[in-house]
Amino acid sequence: MGIAVFRLIARFSEVSLTGPHCALNCHHCRGKYLRHMLKPLPGSNGLYRLLEQLRQKGVRGVLLSGGLTREGLLPITENVVEQIWVAKRRLGMVFNLHPGFERRLDLLEQLVGAVDTLDYEFSLSREIVKGVRRLPIKPRDTAKILETLLEIGFDVVPHIFLWHPWGSSQLLREELRVADELGARMVTLLVYIPPPGDPKPDPARLVELLRLARSWWPRELSLGCMRPYDVKRVLDRAAIEEGLVDRIANPHQEVLRSYLDSVRAYDACCSLPEHVLGEFRIEPSQLLAPPRSLVRITLV
Template sequence: MNVALEKPFYIRKENFPDEITFYGPGLKPHSTSEFSGSMKEFVSISVTGNNCALNCEHCNTKMLDNMLDLPSFGGSLFDMAKNLEEKGAKGVLISGGSNTRNQVPLLQHIEDMKRIRKELGMVIRVHPGLPDEDTCKALAEVGIDGVMLDIIGDQETITDVYHLDATPSDYEAVLDRLGRYGIPAIPHIILGHYFGKMNGEWDALDMIKKYPLKTLVLVILLPLTGTGMERVVPPSIEEIGEFFETSRLSLPTTPILLGCARPLGAMKIKIDQLAINAGLNGIAFPSEGIVGYAGEKGLKPSFINACCGVTW
């Protein structure tokens, strides 16, 4: 046995129960012989439809296509949430396209969010982009389950991928802001974000370590058709595995999850196995056989039809 390779898994065992959670966010259908997710329990809503001012190289608004389009709904955010709740939804992700400052226009929906929490009792997650002081202050009054945001540690990625006039310090400022307002932070690190290269991921991890987190979510670049990265080659299995292990060693008591986005096929299976070997706490959209693989490692599975880290 290679003790160095086993260390992250044993750090997990020292700090967490022998359990692992598999997530089925309502973004797309997902089914294996071990886990069939439901798209009804946790639903993603775009407050801007498929409009976004940034048109990032890795997305080009494609990620908005799988979300419900609030502008075309013909009612308020509360009305849409109530309609979903009546159909069995327990929670919503409120997201959308950004303005040129990478801010999703959430302030106009704050009162609706308060009603969703108070009157419907639904779990709320938000994708705010880079929320300013006013947005963070308002979100703190809602009682949301968490803020999910990409943390970028590389200037080239911010400039060339996001087309954004910002710096890594702007991302760190958001982590500080969320901490000051007591908003649960769920940062995401995208491995291979700079056209498949690992440019600022380690810096992002170092940045994140300094702030209180609810959960860290790791995802891997998934080249999407119709984007500037559709032919990009993602990072190697070795690079991905090394980052998983370093994350676990760096944050021994923080839940770390493998999120939705990652390459498909045989590579996805290998990535999922690496996540378990490295001591990660959960996986979204698990590949075929991974629930059984976790069981072989002594981990008891549970299943939640929601975004990473949500509990009912």
């Protein structure tokens, strides 16, 4: 069937529930990724009104994300849960949620059925959990949270770093092993983007790690959108040419042109489950469209 290629063009959008604000303010991000997302409109039903306007503009799915609290939680209230449910029922939208390291079982149970998949940052690295994220949990707690999310009934896609400065092939293998044993249907691999001035990863090393990951992971494997641009030409070509992943987000345009006739194309997030992807299928040539400008939403 060929590799599935994902890019956000017009049918899928991103919303930050917190706007550009994040209490963690990690050194490598500083909220810059949130600034490119839409934010809810003012008012108690601002999220729903935003989603309604997006749907009217042809958007069929949304990533619900945002900054995390110091406890590592996305600040979701019962009002937000209700608005998501209303949008699901009235608008028929597809939702991907970044829940952070959510431990509130009562809240999670209310979201089952409202969201179609969860993107979950899974790491057994103390440097990532305690150093980068500065979270009040232990690395092993991230595995417990993943297990809980799966047991509750969510479709969870663990996001695991293929590479970060404190990682190793042994750590990568252990994280994949745990995700496999817990029953995740797919894993998305990320490449840590170092802050300006810090050393960048070696593309050849990334290809080696990706080959190892492919040999260790038995189900669908995706190469997510977080990876430095400087490594994409080499890494993306190997990923597609060698069949090292089943899905890839935002491949290098030069590489994509070489394989355009053999890919399946989707205007969506790469984490979505197969049964909803039909709504987001596009012609491969549409992947070469100029970068989109963010949808401008005005009050009506």
